[in-house]
Amino acid sequence: MKRSTRFFGLAIALLTIGATAGKGPLPAERAPYMRDLFPSTYRPLPRTDTLIVHATILDGAGHRIDDGELLMRDGKVVAIGHDLAAAGATVIDAHGRWVTPGIIDIHSHDGTYVVPLTTIDDKASDVSELSDPNAAGTWIETAVNPQDPAFARALAGGVTAMQVLPGSDPIFGGRSVILKPIPAPTMQAMKFPGAGQGMKMACGENPKAEDAELKRGPTSRQGEIAYIRDAFAQARHYMHDWDEYLAGKDDDRPRDDPRLDTLAGVLTGAIPVQMHCYRADEMAVMIDLSHDIGFRIAAFHHAVEAYKIAPLLAANHICAAVWSDWWGYKMEALDGIRENAAFVDRAGGCAMMHSDSPVLGQWLNVEAGKAAAAGRRAGLALPPEHVIEWITSNPARALGLADRIGSLVPGHDADLVIWSADPFSVFARADTVFIDGAVAYDRTDRRYQPRSDFELGRGPGSRP
């Protein structure tokens, strides 16, 4: 840490506005790692109060309500049950149809892995910043292209919130962002208001292979661990410097460091770690490491071997974001089994389906259906009202948003889907998707089928 940067950054600003110069912080000054540089400008779409009747409702909180009703008012769920009073509300008859909370995709690259890929993407994709194994200073939201057609496809698949994560080539991938898949001209207009960020970390094959290829960082699993310890040690010093400065004990204003900002944010507990890990042994090492350093792992992502250590994950309150059936495409993915989510769940853990793909991100309901069916074949009782949590309330929990989304209880945001059939069937389609009580997608009404600028003007029928 350089201590000779008094006339840097904010310190200069303070001088120019004539504040007390040089002697400690302004009363309201906060450590830089607590700031949101790109605040949300999201506004809900136009909405009316709506009553859904005659639906099979899975509320995401463990309940199933047959022939149920749900009332949305001012963008919130206000009541769920039977015979609700709903003066003035628009009524939707959902006879034979199902209602669930909106799907939350905990692991998306939409907006950064923008199709069609180009020759530039081959060399320099926005998914991962590759100049350094420590890309903690990057915020993936600054790369999100809201014109990615994948956002509208996810929405049509019933997704109402998604975490866009940086890729897994760096050890510290950077900060994630939580978006609503309501396409808009700017990222900020899609950004989930009041939601925090996560920090992506990666263990195993991807970072070490990338580092070896680029000759720039740790080339082994043990090297990755040492690297992580060193980076957090620096962040501790950085936090200390800021604490001293903000407490008025040291006049030298520390220099803003984007990397250490993020790591410090993690150490304060404000930014949970979203950790890419495949193997059981690697997850166990990361858990111990997190205890020693003092960071919180919200979820292991991919986690194809989570089933081997399901009780350990449950005991540490770490979710597992998994696929239903991907396996084998690399060595650390060799032991993937279809019962993974079910076994994690059975141990009392937090299982989630994730996409990692703009294709799969449209079918997370089917993913959950496949994973649950595998669990049932292995003898586990997995009723739909429980399985729905894998794609709704569990990811809400891992994102720190469980008090707002992921379950249909009074007071929560009215993010929900009316499905044409049992949502775990491949034949089910999202008929209507509500976000904050507003229709964001309607399968039978073209006015509510957003498409990106990229897809305009490409001849008749080019629209999906």
Next chain:
Amino acid sequence: MIRALLAALAVLAVPGAAAAQTVAIIHARALPVASAPVDDATIIIDRDHIRSVVAHGTVPAGARVIDASGRIVTPGLIGAATQLGLVEVTSGPLGPAFDVQYAINANSALLPVARADGVTRAMTYPGGAATAPFSGMGAVLRLVPEGDILETPRAAMFVAIGNTSQAGAGGSRAAQWVLLRNALEEARRFAAAPRAVGPRDQLLSRPDVEALGGVIAGRMPLAIQADRESDIRQAIRLAADEKVRVVILGGAEAWHAASDLAAASIPVILDPETDLPQTFDALGARLDNAALLAKAGVTIAFSVSGNGLYLSYDAGIDMREGAGIAVANGLPYADGLKAMTAGPARIWGLANAGTLAPGADADIVIWDGDPLEPASAPVTVFVKGVEAPLGTRQTALRDRYAPGRANDPLPPPYR
């Protein structure tokens, strides 16, 4: 001699291996594909072929009886375009002569997974196009649980047009078509005078022109991997000009040319989950591609999903999920099943495959649910009249780490 001995030992070593016999599957809901569904069907398997599918049919004396009450029974599924059994999928110095049959590994861990998901046959094809636009020759595999899985080598010639092989053709799509047409011309010259020394300006080697012999004779299908409408129309033109049997693989924008494909009897093997412009060739990708093609009368089959990542790792469940998605987007159910059975059988010329018609190959799957629901799974699979074990590495891992074993005194490696 040693090889024969090893093969014999392998037969002894496989548990549950059984010789084909007479089997009666009773009380089934049979979906024979070639004819209407039959409820409470009795399906008689006579060694390696199907004898009959009859409602309330009688069971022959001495037959093994399987009660399939409430269960759907279908023909074994056919993966129309996979890379099962292969690791080596690019052609090196060879073009049309590259031949995957020599690289097929019957012990690949992917094969039992595919079979446990209902796949009993698969076209396995080469990728890449080192000698643009040719990828080389694919082979049809029969997923018998033991013995040789190579059923039909040199079953089709594959070429890749557009993004996939553009680099090898000087960056030009136009060059790809010229190279392809020229190759067919060189093959015709060679076929007419095999002993003549090739002219100095011949582009292809002798093995390459020789490999194209089946294509120009109209015996070997020419599978053209292409997504863009313009390329699909070029393929229709090529089929007419050169009198070759063209199959479209990919076909994201094939729906644009559906009626012309139908008129030319050109089938399409498509990925039903493609609804994003993954490349600039696929800007018109849409989920009802399969429905629109089938409606126009095009024979369709399914490749595995556009995720690429799991091209053949989940060849069975992925294809079934794709079929379900196609049906959810307008494809009639019967056509969805057909595109995994009789469709690919027709495309690849497998005369006795893909149906439960009398005399058809005894590749049969009994399902625990709707086969187009990826959540369903086979309970019994017959390949060539022999019941195949459904265990995989994955089921072995599942059993080792099952929640009920959490309190075993010894750690998992001892289980």
